[in-house]
Amino acid sequence: MSAAAPDETCPRCGSALRCGVADAGPCPTCSGLALPAALRQQLRQxxxxxxxxxxLLELGAALLGEPERRPVDPPAR
Incomplete structure (x- = not known):
């Protein structure tokens, strides 16, 4: 089965996404993510x-106090 085309835009960053919450199978966006109850409640609000x-990963990391993961620039030559 091929991935469905994006049908929504993330309200936080504006990127395209495909929400599958109403689909028969698992949602391709949040399936497998263990989001704390406090974060889920805050997101709903x-x-x-x-x-x-x-x-979702960034907000979960921020809630847990983990440092934000950013790509590291290669050293200058």
Whole structure:
């Protein structure tokens, strides 16, 4: 089965996403993510739509006090 085309935009960062919460199978965006109950509650209060996987991971890391992961620039030659 091929991936469905994006049908929504993440309200936090504006990237395209495919929310599958109403589909028969697992949602491709949030399937497998273990989001703390406090974060899920905060998301319901702050947003009316689904967030992309990257934003969910960033917010989960921030809630748990983990440092934000950013790509490291290669050393200058």
């Amino acid at each position: 702050d947003y009316t739509g689904c967030l992309c996987r990257r934003c």
